[in-house]
Amino acid sequence: MRALHVITGLGVGGAEQQLRLLLRHLPVDCDVVTLTNPGAVAEGLRADGVRVAHAGMAGNRDLAALPRLVRIIRSGGYDLVHTHLYRACLYGRVAARIAGVRAVVATEHSLGDSQMEGRPLSAGVRALYLAGERLGRTTVAVSPTVATRLTRWGVPARRITVVPNGIDVDRFRFDPAVRHRTRRRLGLPEGAYVVGGIGRLITGKRFDTAVRALALLPGDCWLLLVGGGPQEHVLRRAAQQAGVADRVLLTGERPGLPDGSRGPGLPALACAMDALVSPSPEEAFGLAVVEALASGLPVLYASCPALEDLPPHAAPAARRVTGGPAAFARALADVRRQGPRPRDVPEAARQYCITRSADRLMDVYAKALSAPPPLSPSLSFRSRSRSRQEASTS
DSSP states (O other), X not given: OEEEEEESOOSSSHHHHHHHHHHTTOOXXXXXXXXXXXXXXXXXXXXXXXXXXXXXXXXXXXXXXXXXXXXXXXXXXOSEEEEESHHHHHHHHHHHHHHTOSEEEEEEOOBOSSEETTEEOOHHHHHHHHHHHTTSSEEEESSHHHHHHHHHHTOOGGGEEEOOOOBOHHHHOOOHHHHHHHHHHHTOOTTOEEEXXXXXXXXXGOHHHHHHHHTTSOTTEEEEEEBOOTTHHHHHHHHHHHTOGGGEEEOBOOOSSTTBTTBSOHHHHHHHOSEEXXXXXXXXXXXXXXXXXXXXXXXXXXXXXXXHTSOGGGOTTEEEOOSSHHXXXXXXXXXXXXXXXXXXXXXXXXXXXXXXXXXXXXXXXXXXXXXXXXXOHHHHHHHHHHHHHHHHHO
């Protein structure tokens, strides 16, 4: 089987890095095409031996990218096209159908209750999404929560399959030697209590809540924010205004493997933390939370469907927090008072092992390829017209 993955961009983000991890475990000959921004994750994919093409899309309405994408799909002789993220799902499904690919699958990574990838869920966004969805075979939801949102939006339940995001559990396993080395490399004081935050630095992640919570905690508490994004300058300014700028570390993006040439990787940085906060009120899965749990960290979160879909005993060190900076500060103080605990891997992290996700996706691929080819939109329209004409003459 040959498969092409179409994604909006390959900068550092949850969906982008999830794609890279998934391709390491899928027993399929896969290529990737990015519509825009062949960034750090594209470099990582190429280092893994994956062929990556750039469609050179200039913007949301760059229709000239569509024939380029069609040519890429036709030249590859792909059995299946798998799309990721809103713009790639729109253009990728259309291009795949024009190119004659019969099996088209899409993964919905980012559908929230009020936004998708930062865009409000307007009537226009919904209409375009549903029009494109009909051109595919299956829509993969990364959590049951996302599956429910899709059905509320109008996607038929029979076309939705849940395949959760996955993590490499062994890669995140706690290592005290890595913790010591990473904390020293970051310049953290001996005995500092390090609160971590992981994710894109965008408004929706609400990392400003973590900054303001830090101001309510003792002076030996530090905040380590791992990720890049347009809110970096806003968070630095918030730290200055709160009087904690000297206790906030922003590492920037951390693609690639642990302790790579760009500095400590995400697993090493997780080892350096003592707790993780995830103040985002609207998540599709909560990948950072699951990765933190795999490192044995206590976690405080506002929204995490990955945990909400499991029984409470699966993640005893995780706690949901409602409220703003004061609520997170109180919860962090409680966690610290309980003292250090063994950094074991809980059941919740093992539940989301990447090999399990890859196996479930292979089942989706097999089902998509075994189904009869769908009618093209034009053929389907003519067929319905003939049926109406026959009914009117009978």
